[in-house]
Amino acid sequence: MKNIILDLGRVLIDFQPKVFLYSEFEKEKADNLFKAIFDNSKWADFDLGKVSQKSLIEEICAVSGQERFDIEKVFYLLPTLLRPIEENCALLEQLSAKYTLYILSNFPKEPFEALFQFSFFRNFSGRVVSYEVGVKKPDRAIYERIITHYNLVPSETLFIDDSLENIDMACKCGIQGHHLSNPTVFKDLLKSINVIE
16 A cells, blocks of 8 residues: 545544534524535535635525525634544654555635645645546546546555545545544544554
8 A cells, every 4th residue: 555545524624514503503593504505506516616605605695595694604614614633633644654645525615725724734745626626526537637647556545535425436446445434433444454553
């Protein structure tokens, strides 16, 4: 094994929008805002870089029936919801000493750029992020993109993601995929597949 590709959300980054919404709004409003923003089909376009955050906010305000102030508040605070999972990120230095690390993630532009403040990025040698390439997991093209762009040998490459669907496609591309069912078992998973001792 020479390369390890890691997803971000629920692997290295904690992102729980419902928990945040329930802490800021009463339940009915929180549910409505979640549906309007995060459960919105346009979020996929945001992930793909087809729509800017500003345009997405305008569209949600126009059609959702939710108050603009509340919608803008959620987007304003969105970067604060993206926090490193410290115990997992702490393993990256150890991993990068033995393997070449890459990021493969579905992420919109503005939230992804908010992650640059975190030092764990220095352990990675490259990345493919959905908004930058206009394709997202589990589309086969995004896996082929990271393989070809970084000249990876699939059989020498491991991919860890919290989505079984994403893992299945990685395996179809010849990559060794492992499903992370819960971020708290990241270290245990790495030990079970002999990546770390």
